[in-house]
Amino acid sequence: MADISGDPRATHQRGAETTRNVPVFLPAADIYENKDALFLSLELPGVDGEALSVTLEKRVLTVSGRSRAQPPQGYSLTHAEYRDGDYERTFTLSEAIDADKIEAELTDGVLRLRLPKAQPAPAKAINVKAVG
Amino acid sequence: MVRYAPGADLWGEPLATLRRIQDEVNRAFGDQRWTPAAEFPPVNIWRAPDGLIITAEIPGVKLDAVDLTVHQNTLTLKGSRSPEAPGGETSWHRRERTYGPFSRVIELPYAVDPDHVKASVQHGVLSVELPRPETDKPRKINITAKS
Incomplete structure (x- = not known):
């Protein structure tokens, strides 16, 4: 963790390259579900609501956030245990989600998502016509 | 605490070996932030x-x-x-935090x-x-x- 600032070798690339010269991290996540919904909470320290995007396309949920943490002006880093960076993580959902009713809330660097399960379409009986 | 010990017997320090393996796994799968030992x-x-x-x-x-x-x-x-204690009947998929x-x-x-x-x-x-x-x-x- 000694390497902190913009060393391009430190930039972690997952598939596509990023245009910003900062590392991209996988945020830690808790995921649980009950009979009505799926709940996710992700740790995104340094990210504010404007720098965060959550998208659901088909069954792929993508969370990406940019850290707004700025190094203090006039100070130099003497001891480092973490790095500022961006976050991105993709989840494939196994169940249909009601996309219009997703609730998202970001507080103190933790994003909490509630993804209500889509109501299954009622079973429909199909009349079979016997021909001949 | 990372200690540099040239020539040290790796098996003598099983924790160091474990951490080294974990580092390598982390590097292979991306910069995971939730290194539990930290x-x-x-x-x-x-x-x-x-x-x-x-x-x-x-x-x-x-x-x-x-x-x-x-x-x-x-x-x-x-x-x-x-x-966060989820109310009611729930099942967990991931617990990384x-x-x-x-x-x-x-x-x-x-x-x-x-x-x-x-x-x-x-x-x-x-x-x-x-x-x-x-x-x-x-x-x-x-x-x-x-x-």
């Missing part, structure tokens, strides 16, 4: 002639849930993270006046300003030449 919270220390700034990533912890104490030249950062009490003790290069310490939390990042006391600052000494 101390919480991770801390960065910034230094300037007029003081120090200590920043720490504490996602999900509010400022009033953080207990900061300064005694002479030690800063103690304490708090607790409680798991960690919970429970945490505590870090940081040794400062000088004794700090507790009245001048400022702390804030923004987007889950704690920032503690520790100004250097006037008595500790280097003073220029005028030399008068006697002829």
